[in-house]
Amino acid sequence: MGVSNIRVPDVGEGVAEVELVEWHVKPGDTVKEDDVLAAVMTDKATVEIPSLYTGTIVSLGAEIGETVAVGATLVTIEHGGEGGDVTAEIEVEPEQDTPAETAKPATASKPVPNPAVAAPASGSARAPRAEGVAPLASPAVRARARNAGIDLRQVAGSGPAGRITQGDLDAVFAAGPGGASTGGGKRQGSEDIRIIGLRRKIADRMALANSRIPHITVIEEIDVTALEDLRATMNQTRGDKPKLTMLPFVSATLCRALLTHPEMNAHFDDDAGVVTRHNPVHIGVATMTEGGLVVPVLRHAEALGPFATASEIARLAEAARTGKAKRDELSGSTITITSLGPLGALATTPIINHPEVAILGINKMAVRPMWDGQQFVPRKMMNISASFDHRVIDGWDAASFVALVKRLLENPAMIFMEVEA
Amino acid sequence: MKHESCKILIIGAGPGGYVCAIRAGQLGLDTIVVEEARAGGTCLNIGCIPSKALIHAAEEFHVAAHLAAGNDLGITTTAPAIDLRQTVAWKDGIVKRLTGGVGTLLKKARVRSIAGRAQIVDGKTVDVETADGPLRITTENLVIATGSHPQTIPALPFGGDILSSTEALSLDAVPARLAVVGGGYIGLEIGTAMAKLGAQVTVVEAAGRILPQYDAELTRPVMQRLEALGVTVLCNARAEGFETGHLVVATDDGPQKIAADKVLVTVGRAPVTQGFGLEDLGLTMTGRHLDVDDRCRTSMHGVYAIGDVTGDPMLAHRAMAQGTLVAEAVAGYRTNWDKRAIPAVCFTDPEIVTVGLLPEETPDSAVAMFPFAGNGRAMTLGRDDGFVRVVYDADTELVLGIQAVGAGVSELAGEFALALEMAATLTDIADTVHAHPTLGETVQEVAMKGLGRALHI
Numbered sequence: 001m002g003v004s005n006i007r008v009p010d011v012g013e014g015v016a017e018v019e020l021v022e023w024h025v026k027p028g029d030t031v032k033e034d035d036v037l038a039a040v041m042t043d044k045a046t047v048e049i050p051s052l053y054t055g056t057i058v059s060l061g062a063e064i065g066e067t068v069a070v071g072a073t074l075v076t077i078e079h080g081g082e083g084g085d086v087t088a089e090i091e092v093e094p095e096q097d098t099p100a101e102t103a104k105p106a107t108a109s110k111p112v113p114n115p116a117v118a119a120p121a122s123g124s125a126r127a128p129r130a131e132g133v134a135p136l137a138s139p140a141v142r143a144r145a146r147n148a149g150i151d152l153r154q155v156a157g158s159g160p161a162g163r164i165t166q167g168d169l170d171a172v173f174a175a176g177p178g179g180a181s182t183g184g185g186k187r188q189g190s191e192d193i194r195i196i197g198l199r200r201k202i203a204d205r206m207a208l209a210n211s212r213i214p215h216i217t218v219i220e221e222i223d224v225t226a227l228e229d230l231r232a233t234m235n236q237t238r239g240d241k242p243k244l245t246m247l248p249f250v251s252a253t254l255c256r257a258l259l260t261h262p263e264m265n266a267h268f269d270d271d272a273g274v275v276t277r278h279n280p281v282h283i284g285v286a287t288m289t290e291g292g293l294v295v296p297v298l299r300h301a302e303a304l305g306p307f308a309t310a311s312e313i314a315r316l317a318e319a320a321r322t323g324k325a326k327r328d329e330l331s332g333s334t335i336t337i338t339s340l341g342p343l344g345a346l347a348t349t350p351i352i353n354h355p356e357v358a359i360l361g362i363n364k365m366a367v368r369p370m371w372d373g374q375q376f377v378p379r380k381m382m383n384i385s386a387s388f389d390h391r392v393i394d395g396w397d398a399a400s401f402v403a404l405v406k407r408l409l410e411n412p413a414m415i416f417m418e419v420e421a
Numbered sequence: 422m423k424h425e426s427c428k429i430l431i432i433g434a435g436p437g438g439y440v441c442a443i444r445a446g447q448l449g450l451d452t453i454v455v456e457e458a459r460a461g462g463t464c465l466n467i468g469c470i471p472s473k474a475l476i477h478a479a480e481e482f483h484v485a486a487h488l489a490a491g492n493d494l495g496i497t498t499t500a501p502a503i504d505l506r507q508t509v510a511w512k513d514g515i516v517k518r519l520t521g522g523v524g525t526l527l528k529k530a531r532v533r534s535i536a537g538r539a540q541i542v543d544g545k546t547v548d549v550e551t552a553d554g555p556l557r558i559t560t561e562n563l564v565i566a567t568g569s570h571p572q573t574i575p576a577l578p579f580g581g582d583i584l585s586s587t588e589a590l591s592l593d594a595v596p597a598r599l600a601v602v603g604g605g606y607i608g609l610e611i612g613t614a615m616a617k618l619g620a621q622v623t624v625v626e627a628a629g630r631i632l633p634q635y636d637a638e639l640t641r642p643v644m645q646r647l648e649a650l651g652v653t654v655l656c657n658a659r660a661e662g663f664e665t666g667h668l669v670v671a672t673d674d675g676p677q678k679i680a681a682d683k684v685l686v687t688v689g690r691a692p693v694t695q696g697f698g699l700e701d702l703g704l705t706m707t708g709r710h711l712d713v714d715d716r717c718r719t720s721m722h723g724v725y726a727i728g729d730v731t732g733d734p735m736l737a738h739r740a741m742a743q744g745t746l747v748a749e750a751v752a753g754y755r756t757n758w759d760k761r762a763i764p765a766v767c768f769t770d771p772e773i774v775t776v777g778l779l780p781e782e783t784p785d786s787a788v789a790m791f792p793f794a795g796n797g798r799a800m801t802l803g804r805d806d807g808f809v810r811v812v813y814d815a816d817t818e819l820v821l822g823i824q825a826v827g828a829g830v831s832e833l834a835g836e837f838a839l840a841l842e843m844a845a846t847l848t849d850i851a852d853t854v855h856a857h858p859t860l861g862e863t864v865q866e867v868a869m870k871g872l873g874r875a876l877h878i
C-alpha cells in the first residue's frame with residue numbers, strides 16, 4: 001500500500017498554470033486507473049486529468065477556481081503499488097484528438113455554492129441552531145457536510161431530537177444554493193457564484209477587448225430580400241447538401257469585401273505597435289454553448305463555397321456545443337461574425353475579438369414595410385452591427401466597409417462574381 | 422552539522438506524536454519524529470499500559486488469595502505468593518513489544534524516527550543531539566507533542582522512598598506500607614493494585630473525597646471496595662513531609678503521622694513546555710499549557726500542539742485523535758476538532774467510565790440508573806456492585822452523558838462514546854438488541870428505564 005501525489009501535467013504550448021474547473025473525485029473516493037480525477041482549463045480548452053492508479057483519494061490539492069501551477073500536486077492517492085515519496089507525473093498529450101483534451105464548457109458553468117449561504121431544507125422539524133450550539137449529527141454526516149463546506153448549524157434535522165440525517169443533507173444538496181422556494185414571503189440572502197473556467201476566460205477576454213480597444217460601431221440596415229430568394233432557391237435544389245442559413249452568405253460577403261478592405265482582416269499588436277494583415281480569412285463564428293460563448297474558427301473561409309461553409313460551420317458549432325472542439329479549432333481567427341439568431345434584436349454593440357480589429361454582428365431579420373419611392377412594399381430587412389478598432393480603423397473606412405457589405409448582401413450575385421466589387 | 426528537511430516534524434513519539442507521524446506518513450507527507458526516550462511516551466512506557474499490567478497481575482493475585490480462603494465457588498487452592506520482580510519483568514516485556522511495534526509501524530509509514538533530544542531553534546528549525554552528532558532539521562510544519570510529567574510537591578521531592586508513578590510501576594517488592602498522596606485516578610489505580618498485592622495502603626487526599634472530578638454517587642462503590650480491601654482513605658488531609666517511616670499529614674483534627682515504607686505522590690501531571698526552546702517561540706499559553714484552536718494550531722503559523730501539552734483532559738486517546746487531525750490538516754484535509762465525546766476511564770476497582778455530561782453539569786436534564794445487581798452476567802462474575810447511568814434530555818430523549826461504575830465497565834466505554842458521537846436517543850439504545858448474557862445489557866436496560874419500560878428491575 002503506497003501513497004502517491006498526482007501532479008498537474010504539462011498540457012503543452014508552454015502553459016505554466018491551469019485553472020481547476022471541476023473535481024470528479026473527493027477524499028475517500030475509490031478510483032480506478034484512468035478514471036477522470038479533475039478538469040483543468042488551459043487557455044482555450046478544458047483538459048481532463050486521469051488517475052494513474054487504482055486506489056483511494058486521500059486529499060485534493062486545490063479548490064475549484066484556483067489557478068494551479070504545472071507540477072503542483074493535484075491529488076494525493078493511496079494505492080496498492082509503491083508509494084511514499086513516489087511522485088507521479090502524468091503526460092497528457094497536447095495532440096488535438098486525444099480524448100483527454102476536450103472542451104467541457106458545460107461543466108465549467110456550474111455555479112459553485114458559497115458555503116456560507118447553504119440553505120436549510122424546507123419542511124424543517126427544527127429551527128437552525130444558534131452560534132456555539134453543536135448540531136446533532138453522526139460523525140459521517142458531519143464529515144460529509146464539512147467536505148461540502150456546509151455549516152450544519154444552518155441545517156435543520158428531521159431525526160429524533162432534531163438529529164441531522166443523511167437525508168436532511170441530501171435535501172440541502174438537492175435544494176442547491178438558495179434552497180427550495182417557500183413562496184410568497186420576502187426572500188432573504190444572496191448567492192455568490194464564482195466566475196470560473198470558461199466564463200472567467202470570457203470575462204477576461206471581454207474586459208481586455210473593451211478596456212483596450214476603443215470601439216466604433218456602425219449599424220446599417222440591409223434589404224436581404226434578394227439574398228433570401230437566392231438562399232431559398234439554392235436550398236430547394238441542394239439535394240443532399242446541407243441546408244444553407246444566412247451565415248455562409250455573410251461569410252462569403254466578408255471574404256469578398258475584405259479583398260477591398262484588407263485592413264479589416266488583421267490583428268493589432270498594440271504592445272508592439274504592429275498591425276498584421278492576414279491573407280487567409282479565418283472567420284471566428286461566435287457560438288453560444290451551455291457553458292458560455294465560444295468562438296470556433298472557420299478556416300480559409302475564402303476558399304470555401306456556400307455549401308462547404310455551411311457544412312463546416314455546422315460541424316464546428318456541434319463540436320463547440322458538445323465540448324469536443326479542438327484547440328486549433330478555437331483559436332487563430334482573423335475576423336469574427338457574431339449572431340444572436342432569432343433573438344438578434346434591432347442592433348447590438350459587438351465586442352471585438354482581441355487582437356482582431358473588426359467584428360460583424362448580424363441582427364434579426366424581419367419583414368418590414370419599405371418605401372420604394374411610390375409605395376410601401378414588404379421587404380425582408382436585416383440590420384448589421386459592425387464594430388471596429390478605432391485606433392487603427394477610421395470611421396470613414398469603417399462606414400465604407402459596411403456600405404460595401406450592404407451592397408454585396410443586397411445584390412448577392414456580386415458576392416460570387418469575379419468583377420471588382 | 423548535518424541537515425535534514427521535512428514537511429512535518431513531530432517532537433515526541435507518545436500516543437499523540439506517533440499517531441500523528443503514522444497518519445502523516447500514510448498521507449504521503451515527508452515526516453520526521455524526534456524522541457529522546459523510547460517510542461510510546463508516557464502511555465506505553467510508564468502510564469496506561471504498565472499500570473494496567475500491574476493492575477491485572479494484582480487482581481489475579483487477589484483472586485487467588487480470595488480462592489485460598491473460604492469461597493462460594495467451591496474452589497480450594499493454597500495461598501499465593503508473588504515475585505514482583507518477575508511481574509515487573511513480564512510488564513516490561515509487554516511494554517517492549519508495544520514500543521517495538523510502534524517503531525515498526527512508523528517504519529511502515531515511511532516516517533523517519535530520530536532518537537535524540539530536540540531543541541527548537543525557531544518555528545521552522547529544530548536541532549537534535551543524536552548519537553551520531555548534532556543534526557539540524559528544517560520543517561514546514563512543527564508539531565509539539567511533548568506530553569506531561571508527574572507533578573511534584575515541594576514537601577515531597579521525588580527520590581528515595583518518595584515515588585512517582587513511574588517508579589511505583591517498577592518496584593522490586595511490594596512495600597509493606599504504602600502511603601499514596603493524591604486520591605485521583607492514578608493514585609487510586611496503583612494504590613488499589615498494591616493493596617491487592619498485600620500492601621497496607623493509606624490514601625491522602627486534600628479534597629473532601631476521592632476522585633473529586635466525579636460525583637459521589639459514582640465514587641461510592643469505589644470507596645466501598647477500598648474499604649473492603651483494607652485501604653485507609655484520609656480526606657481533607659494535606660501531606661507535609663516525610664520522615665523515615667512516616668508521612669506527616671495535616672488534617673482538620675491536627676497533624677497525623679502515617680506509617681509508610683514508600684510514599685507514592687500522584688498529585689497530577691504538568692505539561693512539558695520547558696527545556697527544549699519552546700519558551701523562545703512566545704506561543705500563547707492558557708495557564709501552563711499551550712493554547713490551540715480547533716485545528717490544534719498554536720499562535721504561530723505552521724506550529725501545532727497535541728496531547729497533554731495542550732491541557733486537559735490529559736488522555737492518550739484524545740492525543741491520538743489530535744495527532745490524526747493535525748496530520749490530515751497538514752495534508753490539506755478540511756478538518757477540525759468537532760468531537761462530541763471523549764470517554765474517560767478510571768481503572769480503579771470497580772472501574773469508572775464517563776462520557777459526556779454528568780448530572781450536575783446539566784441540572785435540567787433527566788437521569789436514569791440501572792444497577793448491575795439486576796444483570797445476570799455481573800452476578801456470574803461475582804461482581805454485581807455498581808451501575809450504569811444515563812443523563813438525557815427529557816423532552817427529546819437525546820442522550821447527553823453516560824456513566825458507569827462496575828467491574829469490567831471500561832470495555833463499555835466504546836458503546837458510550839459511540840452513542841454520544843452519533844447523537845443517539847434513549848430509543849436508539851433501547852431498541853438496539855444487546856447480547857445476553859453480557860454486562861452491556863445494562864446499557865439497554867438503563868435506556869429502557871429512562872423510557873419507563875425497564876424489564877429487569
